[in-house]
Amino acid sequence: MDVSSIVKEKVSEIKQEIGDGKAIIALSGGVDSTVSAILTRKAIGDRLLCIYVETGFMRKKDEEKVDKISRKFELKLKKIDAKDKFLREISGVRDPEEKRRRIGRLFIRIFEEVASEFGADYLVQGTIAPDVIESKGGIKTHHNVGGIGKPNLKIVEPLRDYYKDEVREIAKFLDVPSEVIEDMPFPGPGLAVRIMGDVTEEKLEITKKANEIVEEEVQKFGLKPWQAFAVLMEGRATGVKGDLRQYGRIVCIRLVDSIDAMTAGVYWPPREFLERVCSRITSEIPEITRVLFDVTPKPPATIEFE
Amino acid sequence: MLILVVDNRGQYTHRIYRTLRNLGVKVEIVPNTSPLREIKRADGIVLSGGAPRISSGDLGRSIEYVREFQGPILGICLGHQAIAIALGGKAGPAEKGEYGPVEIYIDKPEGILHGMGGRMTVWESHWDEVKEPPKGFEILAHSENCRIQAMGDMDRIYGVQFHPEVVHTPRGREIFDNFIKIVKGLI
Numbered sequence: 001m002d003v004s005s006i007v008k009e010k011v012s013e014i015k016q017e018i019g020d021g022k023a024i025i026a027l028s029g030g031v032d033s034t035v036s037a038i039l040t041r042k043a044i045g046d047r048l049l050c051i052y053v054e055t056g057f058m059r060k061k062d063e064e065k066v067d068k069i070s071r072k073f074e075l076k077l078k079k080i081d082a083k084d085k086f087l088r089e090i091s092g093v094r095d096p097e098e099k100r101r102r103i104g105r106l107f108i109r110i111f112e113e114v115a116s117e118f119g120a121d122y123l124v125q126g127t128i129a130p131d132v133i134e135s136k137g138g139i140k141t142h143h144n145v146g147g148i149g150k151p152n153l154k155i156v157e158p159l160r161d162y163y164k165d166e167v168r169e170i171a172k173f174l175d176v177p178s179e180v181i182e183d184m185p186f187p188g189p190g191l192a193v194r195i196m197g198d199v200t201e202e203k204l205e206i207t208k209k210a211n212e213i214v215e216e217e218v219q220k221f222g223l224k225p226w227q228a229f230a231v232l233m234e235g236r237a238t239g240v241k242g243d244l245r246q247y248g249r250i251v252c253i254r255l256v257d258s259i260d261a262m263t264a265g266v267y268w269p270p271r272e273f274l275e276r277v278c279s280r281i282t283s284e285i286p287e288i289t290r291v292l293f294d295v296t297p298k299p300p301a302t303i304e305f306e
Numbered sequence: 307m308l309i310l311v312v313d314n315r316g317q318y319t320h321r322i323y324r325t326l327r328n329l330g331v332k333v334e335i336v337p338n339t340s341p342l343r344e345i346k347r348a349d350g351i352v353l354s355g356g357a358p359r360i361s362s363g364d365l366g367r368s369i370e371y372v373r374e375f376q377g378p379i380l381g382i383c384l385g386h387q388a389i390a391i392a393l394g395g396k397a398g399p400a401e402k403g404e405y406g407p408v409e410i411y412i413d414k415p416e417g418i419l420h421g422m423g424g425r426m427t428v429w430e431s432h433w434d435e436v437k438e439p440p441k442g443f444e445i446l447a448h449s450e451n452c453r454i455q456a457m458g459d460m461d462r463i464y465g466v467q468f469h470p471e472v473v474h475t476p477r478g479r480e481i482f483d484n485f486i487k488i489v490k491g492l493i
Binding site: 260264 | 317318320321324403405406407429431469472473474
């Protein structure tokens with residue numbers, strides 16, 4: 001892959017597409033939106049406005065990464081706190097596709113508002129090839145792709161023909177910080193799709209903590225999975241903590257191995273890792289009485305649960 | 307040399323494109339509804355996988371391409387089943403599906419499996435399978451649950467049930483390498 005000519009080509013394509021118009025892009029802290037923003041910045045300068053939407057489903061480190069990126073690449077950044085809006089929007093929704101759609105629609109409403117304030121006609125997105133393919137195939141609705149209703153904005157997707165490993169190569173060439181390049185993919189709707197069934201504030205807190213524990217231990221053990229995360233299951237299981245019966249919540253740990261997210265195998269961690277994660281989760285999150293480990297490849301499962 | 311990937315709306319169509327592109331050949335993805343004359347510009351065609359069941363699978367004009375296209379053809383998953391149906395063989399539901407890693411046994415390391423003897427791990431995602439190959443076809447590989455993992459007329463038409471285009475089939479690239487050699491007349 002000749003990265004430098006891909007960059008040149010993409011920048012000139014974006015220039016041509018947007019002309020003298022203005023554009024916005026939502027940064028998530030992930031490598032796809034970061035690379036798309038940098039390419040667009042090169043093409044149209046400060047006619048690009050970057051936004052960071054705090055949905056309440058993001059992790060602490062996501063915002064930190066966005067801050068770092070915007071400083072390093074001199075991106076104009078606007079932060080939007082929409083925690084309450086998002087939680088209200090999906091309150092009581094149990095169906096995973098409906099959840100994804102509602103989150104997507106709210107994103108679009110926010111994008112449209114910001115764009116009209118800024119006078120932008122274009123929305124740049126970090127869509128990559130598997131997103132397009134999964135949405136087209138009806139497997140999952142990706143928030144990046146128009147599957148969730150069309151915004152009143154023209155969509156620019158500079159990376160739609162590329163896979164994650166290629167995007168990472170482009171990112172390296174552009175000197176994107178390594179923690180952004182090497183970080184595990186994180187779904188657009190965030191932790192909301194790592195909570196089976198309806199999403200509440202209490203469940204969000206539990207899921208956030210469980211995911212932090214998994215990610216910390218993956219680092220400590222020096223594991224290199226494609227993705228590692230925790231999912232809060234529906235239902236409850238009996239436990240006994242300190243001689244007391246507790247009918248508690250269940251989390252499932254998933255570690256997978258992949259190159260392009262199209263297929264994934266189970267990433268088998270050492271037993272000590274699982275023991276450590278289980279012990280930390282059950283002692284640091286009082287609501288949880290049971291920890292499971294998912295052993296299913298993709299196919300037949302998908303990587304995320306919803 | 308131009309290879310066309312006929313898109314039966316499988317999830318991995320783009321992966322076929324990408325693998326061939328990385329092997330340095332000119333390649334395009336075309337819908338399975340393209341007119342035959344579009345297809346005839348190619349030196350070889352690959353029929354992608356698609357909808358999970360052959361009965362519901364939208365094969366478009368894939369059957370017509372198998373019958374009318376005169377150059378090398380590689381069918382993958384649904385495309386492999388389409389070859390069977392187009393040329394008088396049979397395809398239908400298997401007793402057991404196969405998903406994820408499966409070990410296959412290579413019975414005949416020739417044609418599309420040239421130089422690939424023994425066993426190998428491949429990535430599968432199917433419920434339907436080829437029940438009976440077309441007349442004159444040979445079975446090249448099998449697995450515990452599926453009798454026909456690969457077949458071919460040993461000249462220019464080959465089918466594989468598994469997915470050589472995904473990264474979880476470690477030796478998948480060699481299969482595309484072989485296909486390119488078949489297109490070039492080297493195998």
